[in-house]
Amino acid sequence: MGTNDIPGFFAAEEDLQREEHLFLTYQFETPFEPRLAAATLCSEMSTAQWKRPGVTEDLRPRFGAKVVHLEMMGTVSSPWLAHATPHDQYYRCLVRIAYPHVNFGTSVANMLSVVAGEGAFFCEAIKAIKLLDIEFPASYLQDFSGPKFGIEGLRKILGCHDRPIFFGVVKPNIGLSPEPFAELAYEAWSGGLDVAKDDEMLFDVPWSPLTERCRLASAMCRRAEDETGEKKLYVANINADAAGLLNQHDLAVKNGAGAVLVNALAVGLPALRMLVQHATVPVFGHFAFIAPITRVPYFGISSVVITKLERLVGCDIIGLPGFGPRMFTEEEEVLDTVDVCRSEFGNLKRSLPIPGGSDSAATLPSVYEKVRTLDFGFIAGRGIFGHPDGPRAGAMSLRQAWEAIVRRIPLEEYALEHPALEKALQVFSGSQGKKKALSMTPLHNFISAIHKVQS
DSSP, rough: OOOOGGGGGBBOOGGGGGGGGGEEEEEEEEESSSHHHHHHHHHHOOOOOOOTTOOOOOOHHHHHEEEEEEEEEESSSSSSSSOOOOOOEEEEEEEEEEEEEGTTTHHHHHHHHHSHHHHHHOOTSSSEEEEEEEEEOOHHHHTTTOOOHHHHHHHHHOOOOOSEEEEEEEESSSOOOOHHHHHHHHHHHHHTEEEEOOOTOOOTTTOOHHHHHHHHHHHHHHHHHHHHSSEEEEEEEEOHHHHHHHHHHHHHHHHTTTEEEEEEHOOOOHHHHHHEEEEEEEOEEOTTTTTHHSSSSTEEEHHEEEEHHHHHHOSSSEEEOOGGGGGGOOOOHHHHHHHHHHHHBTOOOOOEEEEEEEOOGGGHHHHHHHHOOSSSSSEESSHTTOOOOTTHHHHHHHHHHHHHHHTTTTTTHHTOOHHHHHHHHHTTHHHHHHHHHOOOHHHHHHHHHHHHHHH
């Protein structure tokens, strides 16, 4: 690319028709002059050649990607990714690109082939790149149905409107036949759990066939509903290759599953969109396979983009790497993904965010204080099914922890008269958990306001 070609890949945002463009934000690293690198990036991901030999034309005005903002963040002496040809310095830049969506339409597969494709990630001028955000115009979103149920639909199914929705991953997660699996789920439902689910790694396998697991678990779900007077849900893992996905959904629902789970990126977002269009129950998108794409600092795709795309294709429930140290995710990133699930997004319904990872009754106050909303799912595995008094007590400990929050009583104090919570704090928190449980003053400052807003 020559110096005279660079201006053809730059534009003032106010001069563009916003409804005709997606706006892409990338961070990148380059040893070349940043304007040249950004223009080369736009060229490679759109009009790499913008005219035919011997023909007076320029395809860039309509079909070319355009830089609307470029910011140099600093320089480093060595690249984040090793390369064969060394350079004296590398520029780290932030770029916002307007991309004409007429080039790929509303196909998710086509869009991903561009925004995270060969042109962007094999651009010679760019040595490391990460897609941080995609902004969609309202007209573009009209072709997407989004979640069928969303937060409001899930709350209507469960009859739960004034608190978080409590989820439990049945443990042991692998190795149980359907009968003991269903018994454990029943115990948790009986203790106050709203939703019991398959682990993301529990598939349709010979020792736990999907149909039998759904049949027995749903029977126990109905029994728990009759005994508690509360609505319950069983989420069946129907993860499969695209060709078998719809059949797995039908088998699960026919045998009583109230919702289905897939590993969103492993199945593929286009296949997930197909499933949602077919589904008659809520769809849970799990975050398995996200880490290799999102956790690398200067390369890949951000978790915000992945979460936004999951909502776009219609996940009613979106599992997210949460706040626990095991999840290796910064608090700000978790909160950003939670916001993506709940913020305005055209006419699409809100997805229920579930930030999770090694949670229990001991961590409920801190999670709630961070997300600052009732509209989230709180999920525990061992925090319920590893409770020393069993999963019934494990589920009770979550409900008791919530009672303490509502009554503005520190967990440790409330636990003195609530044995299930007391055992949970003893087993799952340790000194760090007790400190979190007692540190509830900031939470009390806004809990009433949240209830007023969401009542």
